[in-house]
Amino acid sequence: GDSVTQMEGPVTLSEEAFLTINCTYTATGYPSLFWYVQYPGEGLQLLLKATKADDKGSNKGFEATYRKETTSFHLEKGSVQVSDSAVYFCALSEGSGYSTLTFGKGTMLLVSP
Amino acid sequence: KAGVTQTPRYLIKTRGQQVTLSCSPISGHRSVSWYQQTPGQGLQFLFEYFSETQRNKGNFPGRFSGRQFSNSRSEMNVSTLELGDSALYLCASSTDGPSSTDTQYFGPGTRLTVL
Numbered sequence: 001g002d003s004v005t006q007m008e009g010p011v012t013l014s015e016e017a018f019l020t021i022n023c024t025y026t027a028t029g030y031p032s033l034f035w036y037v038q039y040p041g042e043g044l045q046l047l048l049k050a051t052k053a054d055d056k057g058s059n060k061g062f063e064a065t066y067r068k069e070t071t072s073f074h075l076e077k078g079s080v081q082v083s084d085s086a087v088y089f090c091a092l093s094e095g096s097g098y099s100t101l102t103f104g105k106g107t108m109l110l111v112s113p
Numbered sequence: 114k115a116g117v118t119q120t121p122r123y124l125i126k127t128r129g130q131q132v133t134l135s136c137s138p139i140s141g142h143r144s145v146s147w148y149q150q151t152p153g154q155g156l157q158f159l160f161e162y163f164s165e166t167q168r169n170k171g172n173f174p175g176r177f178s179g180r181q182f183s184n185s186r187s188e189m190n191v192s193t194l195e196l197g198d199s200a201l202y203l204c205a206s207s208t209d210g211p212s213s214t215d216t217q218y219f220g221p222g223t224r225l226t227v228l
Contacts (some may be wrong), residue, residue: 042222044203089156094147
């Protein structure tokens with residue numbers, strides 16, 4: 001079945017550092033890929049998505065590129081802020097018809113001033 | 114436009130009791146999905162409803178059930194609660210259902226604690 005693997009956290013960074021959170025996936029078809037963010041005490045918010053190979057999703061300074069050859073969708077940000085501290089989830093949805101979201105375990109990011 | 118709302122936000126129950134959680138989707142959204150989030154298992158899909166019909170179901174026991182009303186509001190019910198049911202239950206809505214093109218929008222969740 002489908003699965004998503006994320007790097008384990010927590011990831012601890014200083015403000016303005018470069019961020020990478022790795023995400024790889026296994027899927028039978030041609031999935032769409034998502035990054036969701038969960039701030040403390042809140043639900044999930046869609047951060048960005050990509051629906052086909054080589055697409056780049058971007059939002060709020062975060063970027064991720066859909067790499068079909070390496071089945072990866074790594075999240076990057078050039079300069080993190082304290083307010084980026086949250087849990088980040090990589091997810092996929094199979095491309096044909098409707099399907100459920102399959103999530104990774106989540107990666108906690110802690111940014112210190 | 115108002116977001117997805119879930120009530121109540123917090124619940125404390127004891128083993129053996131039952132509980133009903135409610136989700137109101139974004140106006141115009143006809144699909145509602147439910148997820149269970151725990152530290153050990155992460156986010157797991159429970160079920161999805163579209164136009165009052167359950168279209169998809171995750172791998173959970175029959176104690177977990179749900180329904181959707183004609184106004185797209187949805188409820189989920191857990192009977193005979195177990196300690197392991199303690200979790201954050203998230204509801205998500207979308208226009209037509211989770212797919213490659215249809216984004217799901219999540220509510221803040223209901224935190225259920227079973228004592």
